[in-house]
Amino acid sequence: GDSVTQMEGPVTLSEEAFLTINCTYTATGYPSLFWYVQYPGEGLQLLLKATKADDKGSNKGFEATYRKETTSFHLEKGSVQVSDSAVYFCALSDRGGGFKTIFGAGTRLFVKA
Amino acid sequence: NAGVTQTPKFQVLKTGQSMTLQCAQDMNHEYMSWYRQDPGMGLRLIHYSVGAGITDQGEVPNGYNVSRSTTEDFPLRLLSAAPSQTSVYFCASSGPGGGNTEAFFGQGTRLTVV
Numbered sequence: 001g002d003s004v005t006q007m008e009g010p011v012t013l014s015e016e017a018f019l020t021i022n023c024t025y026t027a028t029g030y031p032s033l034f035w036y037v038q039y040p041g042e043g044l045q046l047l048l049k050a051t052k053a054d055d056k057g058s059n060k061g062f063e064a065t066y067r068k069e070t071t072s073f074h075l076e077k078g079s080v081q082v083s084d085s086a087v088y089f090c091a092l093s094d095r096g097g098g099f100k101t102i103f104g105a106g107t108r109l110f111v112k113a
Numbered sequence: 114n115a116g117v118t119q120t121p122k123f124q125v126l127k128t129g130q131s132m133t134l135q136c137a138q139d140m141n142h143e144y145m146s147w148y149r150q151d152p153g154m155g156l157r158l159i160h161y162s163v164g165a166g167i168t169d170q171g172e173v174p175n176g177y178n179v180s181r182s183t184t185e186d187f188p189l190r191l192l193s194a195a196p197s198q199t200s201v202y203f204c205a206s207s208g209p210g211g212g213n214t215e216a217f218f219g220q221g222t223r224l225t226v227v
Contacts, residue, residue, distance in 0.1 A: 044156075103155040
């Protein structure tokens with residue numbers, strides 16, 4: 001079945017450091033890919049998405065490129081801020097899976113001032 | 114603009130008790146789903162619905178029931194609570210295209226079964 005694997009955390013960075021969170025997926029069809037963010041005590045909210053190969057999703061300085069050849073959707077940000085501290089989830093939705101959204105385990109990011 | 118509303122926010126149950134977690138959305142979304150979030154395991158799909166009157170099982174359905182009598186509401190019932198059901202529960206909804214579009218999440222219900 002469909003699955004998402006993302007790097008384990010926690011990830012601890014200093015402010016203004018470069019961020020990469022790796023995400024790879026397995027899917028039977030041509031999924032849409034998402035990154036969601038969860039701030040403490042809150043539900044998940046969409047950060048960015050890409051619906052087809054080579055698409056780049058971007059939002060709030062974060063970006064991720066849909067790489068079909070490597071089945072990856074790595075999240076990057078050039079300069080993190082303390083306010084970026086949160087848990088980040090990579091996810092996919094696949095027509096072949098009935099459009100259910102499958103999530104990775106989540107990666108907790110701590111950014112130090 | 115309420116979005117997805119879950120109640121209650123916190124709940125403590127004794128083993129064997131039953132309860133219903135409420136979920137309502139005001140965006141006229143057809144697709145709704147329930148997840149549980151456990152440390153190190155991400156979000157796991159319990160049940161989902163693609164429209165009123167239609168429900169299906171997700172990855173971890175045992176011990177839970179759902180129904181979808183209206184577009185707006187999608188309650189999750191715990192039939193006989195067990196400590197293994199201690200978790201944070203999230204309800205989500207999506208518009209046209211189902212899970213292929215953005216999912217909107219509620220604030221979550223933190224459930225403890227003792």
